[in-house]
Amino acid sequence: MDVTFYISAAVAVLSTILVIASRRPVHALLYFIVSLLAVAVMFYVMGAPFVAMLQVIIYAGAIMVLFMFVIMMINLGSDARGSDRGWLQPSAWLGPSLLAAILVAEVVYILAAAPLPSASTVEVTPAQVGQAMFGPYVLGVEMASLLLLAGLVGAYHLARRRRAVTPAGNDAPDALEEKLP
Amino acid sequence: MTMTTVPMNHALAVAAVLLGLGLAGLLVRRNIMFTLLSIEIMLNAAGLAFIAAAAHWRQADGQVMYFFIITMAAVEVAVGLALVLQMYHHLRTLDLDAASSMRE
Numbered sequence: 001m002d003v004t005f006y007i008s009a010a011v012a013v014l015s016t017i018l019v020i021a022s023r024r025p026v027h028a029l030l031y032f033i034v035s036l037l038a039v040a041v042m043f044y045v046m047g048a049p050f051v052a053m054l055q056v057i058i059y060a061g062a063i064m065v066l067f068m069f070v071i072m073m074i075n076l077g078s079d080a081r082g083s084d085r086g087w088l089q090p091s092a093w094l095g096p097s098l099l100a101a102i103l104v105a106e107v108v109y110i111l112a113a114a115p116l117p118s119a120s121t122v123e124v125t126p127a128q129v130g131q132a133m134f135g136p137y138v139l140g141v142e143m144a145s146l147l148l149l150a151g152l153v154g155a156y157h158l159a160r161r162r163r164a165v166t167p168a169g170n171d172a173p174d175a176l177e178e179k180l181p
Numbered sequence: 182m183t184m185t186t187v188p189m190n191h192a193l194a195v196a197a198v199l200l201g202l203g204l205a206g207l208l209v210r211r212n213i214m215f216t217l218l219s220i221e222i223m224l225n226a227a228g229l230a231f232i233a234a235a236a237h238w239r240q241a242d243g244q245v246m247y248f249f250i251i252t253m254a255a256v257e258v259a260v261g262l263a264l265v266l267q268m269y270h271h272l273r274t275l276d277l278d279a280a281s282s283m284r285e
Contacts, residue, residue: 005187009195016199016222020206025214032218035199039229042195046187046236051228051244058251059225063258070262071214074269124241132241133248140245144252151256158263161270 004106005045011099012038018095025071029064030096036060037103044110050126192233199226211277213268217261224254 015035022028036059043052133141203222206215228247235243265275272279 002187005191009191012195013198013202016202019218019222020202020210020215025212025218028215028218032221035222036225039199039225042192042229043232046192046232048232048236048244051232051247054248054251055228058255063221063255066258066262067214067218070265073266074275124235124239124244128241129244129248133245137242137245140249144249147256148252151259155259155263158260159266 004110005042008038008041008045008103008106011035011102012042015096015099026068027092027095029067029071030093031099033060033064034096034099034103036064037100041103041106048124050124050129187236189233189237192236193230196226196230196233199223199229213265213275213277213280216277217258217265220261221254221258224250224257 012035015031015038018031019028019035022031036055040052040055040060043049043055200223203219203226206219206222210216210219228250231243231246231250233243235241235247268280269275
């Protein structure tokens, strides 16, 4: 099991380097998703399957989709014509696919080497996490829910487009609004 | 089958490397998208350190802390991306140096 940890650590570090070194935000996003998946494999190997699932579903799923939506909305105005062709070039998806293939091979190896972990082999079971979360940490969970509500209201308020005099180009918001549905 | 034979020091070293990479990206890149991604990298590294500690001491508290970190990251991304949209609508660019009017 050790070797899978170190391989996924190497994948995480490599893809993180490629995140901060890539020129286009979409490429960086793909590499960052691979980095998150690699860290999820590390979580699983370290005996935290619940957190590994959270990492895949919430981080690599929901939060990265949010990033992708914003990148797509911003790209709509400037260079939307050639974007499809840019996506299909191997330079966009070959690197992340190779790194993700390494992770898939690791997961297959883990599942083949051992059956699905039962409650006795996992270091910290999801039941323990739940008992801690809704036992001593219940106030923190409530505060987290309040934080999510505040973030929801704040994001709505900030992202709303209002008619205001902008410092740079007063007809810029109108031009974008015609392109966006 | 023993799940954890990985020493905590190695996991913490990986977390430190990831945090350093995120900090480097935060300092080097001037695109606001990369700034947000670098902050996410650093938050993820902090979560990795928590999970390493939780696995070492076999306590659930580290995973609860990771849950809080992921909640905070989700909220931060939502508000940050709303700010990105506003900045793009106002300035027509994602360059952070274009939004330095408070400095001058």
